[in-house]
Amino acid sequence: MPLDVLLTLAQAVRDRVTLRFDYLPRGEGDPQPRRVEPHHLVTSHGRWYLLG
Numbered sequence: 001m002p003l004d005v006l007l008t009l010a011q012a013v014r015d016r017v018t019l020r021f022d023y024l025p026r027g028e029g030d031p032q033p034r035r036v037e038p039h040h041l042v043t044s045h046g047r048w049y050l051l052g
Contacts, residue, residue: 001048006041009050013038019052 012019019038022031036052043049 006048009038009041009048013041013050019050 009019011017016037019036021034021036023034024031036050038050038052040051041048042051
């Protein structure tokens with residue numbers, strides 16, 4: 001994950017800012033709009049996850 005994206009997500013978690021983004025499901029066609037109230041950023045096996 002690019003550092004600027006990771007920092008933006010971390011700030012949203014810290015400041016409790018609702019995020020809006022387009023989610024592209026694996027193997028699917030069109031992006032789907034999403035809203036999330038972020039709670040935590042975690043890493044597992046080299047991947048970052050936003051919990052919200």
